[in-house]
Amino acid sequence: MFNAIVTILVRDLILDALYAPIWWYTEGLALALRSFARNARYGANVIGIGIWAHALFKPMYGEHSWQGRIVSFVMRLLVLVWDIAIYFILVAFLFIFVVFWIMLPPVIVWQLTRLWT
Numbered sequence: 001m002f003n004a005i006v007t008i009l010v011r012d013l014i015l016d017a018l019y020a021p022i023w024w025y026t027e028g029l030a031l032a033l034r035s036f037a038r039n040a041r042y043g044a045n046v047i048g049i050g051i052w053a054h055a056l057f058k059p060m061y062g063e064h065s066w067q068g069r070i071v072s073f074v075m076r077l078l079v080l081v082w083d084i085a086i087y088f089i090l091v092a093f094l095f096i097f098v099v100f101w102i103m104l105p106p107v108i109v110w111q112l113t114r115l116w117t
Contacts, residue, residue, distance in 0.1 A: 024105055032101045036094050043090045052080045 044050070060072040 021105060025102075029101065032098055036098050039094055040091055043087060043094075047083045047087055047090075049080070049083050049087060052076060052083060056080065 056076050057073060059069050063072065
């Protein structure tokens with residue numbers, strides 16, 4: 001009985017170890033890419049780029065004079081440019097995460113070969 005349990009556990013561990021790289025670059029990578037897309041959409045919603053772009057030409061505080069419209073446009077344009085820059089920084093960090101996900105197994109194997117040789 002004990003021998004059968006050990007055999008099943010060892011076989012399970014070996015099969016999991018062999019399947020791990022396959023999962024990492026198929027289902028795991030798909031999961032990481034879906035997470036990238038979901039977080040990028042969420043970041044755009046949190047920052048509100050679409051709302052700022054939609055309201056770009058609307059006067060602020062009901063000021064309909066030409067001076068008020070110019071000031072409103074310039075201020076909203078500055079905020080929109082700032083928000084887009086923040087969004088690109090967010091997307092760059094998310095992209096670094098995906099690259100890290102792809103590069104982690106080869107780096108681990110490389111480090112292990114350096115350690116053992």
